[in-house]
Amino acid sequence: MPNITVYSTAYCPYCIRAKMLLEQKGAEFDEIRVDQQPQLRAEMMKRSNGGRTVPQIFIGDTHVGGCDELFALERQGRLDPLLSA
Ligand SMILES: N[C@@H](CCC(=O)N[C@@H](CS)C(=O)NCC(=O)O)C(=O)O
Structure with a gap:
């Protein structure tokens, strides 16, 4: 399975929904809490070409986008x- 990264914050319903879908798929992911560390929010925005909202989800080299984009996939x-690539 590819490396999966989910940038998130606490109390974020979109983050919860996205993580639940990945968990249902049996996908392991690294969660990066950007509310706890501002420099990681800057990293998230850079990696996602300016994505400001959470979650921002990366599967391998692919920037999926947020929860809506994950569910669209x-x-x-x-x-x-993508998960089995
Ligand atoms: N369409 C986005 C919506 C994400 C979203 O609105 N997230 C909220 C937190 S639950 C957020 O980041 N709000 C801060 C902002 O809009 O700047 C998705 O599906 O991920």
Whole structure:
């Protein structure tokens, strides 16, 4: 499975939904809490080309985007191939 990174904050419903979907898929991921460390928010924005909202999700080299984009991939049947790449 590719490395998966989820940039998140506490009390973020979109983060919770995204993490639940990944967990349902049995995908392990690193969670980076950007509310606790401002420099990591800057890293998140740089890696995501200016993405300001959380979550920002990376699967391998692919910047998925946020929760909505993750669920869109799932609806399109594109998430499983990405997770097993
Ligand atoms: N469409 C985005 C929405 C994400 C979103 O609105 N996240 C909230 C936290 S739950 C956020 O980052 N708000 C801060 C802001 O909008 O600057 C997604 O699906 O991830």
